[in-house]
Amino acid sequence: MPKLPDYIGPLAFGVKMGVVVPGTDLTGMVVSALKQVNDDELLDDRDVICVTESVVARAQNNFVSVDYVAEEIRSKLGLKKDSKVGVVFPITSRNRFSLIMEGIARAVPEGEVIVQLPFPCDEVGNQIISEELAETFDYVVGLVRYDELDAADCRHPITKVNYLQMYQEVIEGQGAKATIFLSNDPKRILEFSPDGVIAADIHTREKTRRKIKAELDNCITLQDLCSEGENWCEWGLLGSNMSANKRLKLAPREASAFAREVQQSVLEATGRKVEVLVYGDGAYKDPSSGIYELADPMPVFGATDGFSGRYREGIKYKYVADVCHEEGKSVEEIEAHLAEQCRVAYEHNHIMTEGTTPRRVEDVIASLADLVSGSADAGTPVIVVKGILK
Secondary structure: OOOOOOOOOOEEEEEOOOOOOOOOOHHHHHHHHHHHHHHOOOOOOOOEEEEEHHHHHHHOOOEEEHHHHHHHHHHHHOOOOOOEEEEEOOOOOHHHHHHHHHHHHHHOOOOEEEEEEOOOEOOOOOEOOOHHHHOOOOOOOOOEEHHHOOHHHHEOOOOOOEHHHHHHHHHHHOOOEEEEEEOOOHHHHHHHOOOEEEEOOOOOHHHHHHHHHOOOOOEEEHHHOOOOOOOOOOOOOOOOEEOOOOEEEOOOOOHHHHHHHHHHHHHHHHOOOOEEEEEOOOOOEOOOOOOEOOOOOOOEEEEOHHHOOOEEOOOOHHHHHHHHHHOOOOHHHHHHHHHHHOOOOOOOOOHHHOOOOOEEHHHHHHHHHHHHHOOOOOOOOEEEEEOOOO
């Protein structure tokens, strides 16, 4: 197979591998696959090797049971079986949160779980109630109980699932009382006198916790749960997914250490100096559904050192070409000028970078990798990205 020609720009492609189970030598499997890529002259220095977080966590056997989650919640919040626990701003997701909710309810089987959801959408864009209905409420301090709403108004427009009803059934299935309401003010949870509160949002968790702790000190985030012990992750329950047999797959632990191990092993096996990252959800918003895909705490769980402080940025190519053309430059002169300008490091506010939003280069690459592999998984847990790092 011939080497890619110079006229090919940035490129990403998936690499097929076998099934990964707990205990798999994932580094060895990844390196074996990349040796074949290198033998076919498709691997170069400065390429980025992206490994999806799910196979890293699975190889680490990084799973916890719902019972363990319940024990963690009781321990961290000092709860009893008949305590009242508040849950503020969880996302509405069967995959991401239904088992966490089950663990919360199992922690207080004789007590009460008070769930506060925002409206009209959760923080990743899942619709809880329609925009039209939300406009009839006070966005800032309004409070609406679930039992005051028509069930038909709470159905997700795509999945058709009523997540409020689902969470109620999950809670009651563990024996606890379920109280569910909507409000965008996290402090409204305190009106229900909880013994402890879990700030269950992802990206705004510290802001939510800070507001609640101003009046109730007994408040934790999802990151505080399952962050130590035999199976653990520095992200706690953030980034976890539903797995088989009432278990949650945590995000991978110490993913940067894994990335560095793969980097060194690829160098030894192929002589190629690549960068490696472990990616989760891509950071993009779907324009059709309005869903912000990033249900993980960030797109990159760990990476090698070559990304540190780097941004995907550059000159506004078409703007420079237009200016040069208006100045009467020939195509050859424009191309030479563009090549020269690409070597200049401009500040973010310079006119030459106008319209080129600076983003962390690893976030851009992780988002690209997630688009290539896809949520349905194309059987390609490793993505090779070429031509972005220079």
